Amino acid sequence: EPEVTQTPSHQVTQMGQEVILRCVPISNHLYFYWYRQILGQKVEFLVSFYNNEISEKSEIFDDQFSVERPDGSNFTLKIRSTKLEDSAMYFCAKSGTGAYEQYFGPGTRLTVT
Amino acid sequence: RKEVEQDPGPFNVPEGATVAFNCTYSNSASQSFFWYRQDCRKEPKLLMSVYSSGNEDGRFTAQLNRASQYISLLIRDSKLSDSATYLCVVANYGGSQGNLIFGKGTKLSVKP
Numbered sequence: 313e314p315e316v317t318q319t320p321s322h323q324v325t326q327m328g329q330e331v332i333l334r335c336v337p338i339s340n341h342l343y344f345y346w347y348r349q350i351l352g353q354k355v356e357f358l359v360s361f362y363n364n365e366i367s368e369k370s371e372i373f374d375d376q377f378s379v380e381r382p383d384g385s386n387f388t389l390k391i392r393s394t395k396l397e398d399s400a401m402y403f404c405a406k407s408g409t410g411a412y413e414q415y416f417g418p419g420t421r422l423t424v425t
Numbered sequence: 426r427k428e429v430e431q432d433p434g435p436f437n438v439p440e441g442a443t444v445a446f447n448c449t450y451s452n453s454a455s456q457s458f459f460w461y462r463q464d465c466r467k468e469p470k471l472l473m474s475v476y477s478s479g480n481e482d483g484r485f486t487a488q489l490n491r492a493s494q495y496i497s498l499l500i501r502d503s504k505l506s507d508s509a510t511y512l513c514v515v516a517n518y519g520g521s522q523g524n525l526i527f528g529k530g531t532k533l534s535v536k537p
Contacts, residue, residue, distance in 0.1 A: 345524065355469060355512070357524040368524060403468055412457040412516040414525055416468040 316406050316417035324423045328393050333420045335387040335404035343367070343407035345414060346379065346389045348400040355403070361387065394424045428452060429528035431513050437534045442503045446531045448496040448513030457516035458489055460498045462509040463530065469512055472498075503535045 319334045335344065346358040360367040361379050376392045391398055401421050405414040431448045438444050450458075458475040473480065475487040475496055486499040496513055510530040517526050 347525075354529040355525075355527040357517075357526070360524055370524075401466070408471075412525075413459070413471060413474065415471065419468050421466075 316404055316415060318402075318404050318417040318420050320420055321418065322421045322423070324425065325394055327396060327424055331391050331394055331422060333389045333391075333402050333404075333422070335417060336385070344381075344387050345405040345407075347403045347405060347416070348372070349403065349419075350397075350400045358389070391422075394422075396424050398422060399424045428517075428526045429513055429515050431511075431528040431531050433529060433531060435532040435534055437536060438503055439536055440503055440505060442535075443499065443501050444503055444533060445500075446498045446511050446513070446533075448498075448528055450494050450496065450513075450515045450526075452515065452517065452526075453491075453494060455515045455517065458496050459514040459516075459525075460485075460487055460496075461512040461514055461527075463512055464509050469514075469527075472511070500533075503533075505535050505537065508533055508535045 317336050319336055323331055325331050342362060344361045347355050348358055349355045356372060357370050359369040359373045359379055364381055378390045381387050399422055401419040403419045404417040408415050429450050436444055460472040461469040462472050463469045473482050473485060473487050475489045477489050477491060479488045484501045488497045500507055510532045512530045513528040515526045517524050
């Protein structure tokens with residue numbers, strides 16, 4: 313499976329600032345996902361995105377989060393007003409050819425200070 | 426009850442050993458199951474899907490018992506490069522495409 317790429321690899325931001333995390337570029341895939349993993353904890357589903365719309369979202373994905381595909385290729389996750397507890401690895405994933413298989417990008421480490 | 430439960434380990438084994446990981450899941454309607462491996466501070470990587478009939482890929486064998494809601498992974502002839510955290514994953518069918526529910530993982534350390 314081709315790789316999923318993400319930028320930046322590490323983002324440091326101050327509490328209350330907005331951050332945008334990117335999957336770059338993705339084409340010819342129907343489903344995209346964002347997950348997060350707080351250090352030492354399990355990987356948690358945030359949101360799935362299909363045909364330029366949110367397909368499903370978890371309880372974690374509250375009003376401070378949004379996703380979009382602004383130019384038809386980049387897939388972004390925006391956190392509007394970051395909190396200390398948003399510090400985590402954020403993984404973008406794409407659907408695979410097998411039933412419900414998903415392939416993850418290398419992640420963005422977000423550190424909120 | 427947690428959705429996907431695994432023994433956290435760590436499992437410390439010598440090279441060449443056989444090691445088995447177990448996992449239970451709570452949603453009896455789950456349809457798809459996977460093992461991922463995750464190296465320290467890296468992304469999860471799909472190791473194998475798990476089917477009811479059981480499946481094997483080289484040194485790795487996965488089994489699924491739907492009645493017991495139990496998934497296993499067997500690694501034979503362990504290599505140093507097998508050292509990682511092994512994640513039991515279940516697909517949850519909330520929408521038109523499942524999202525993945527992860528266990529916390531079982532850490533494996535293979536020693537020379």
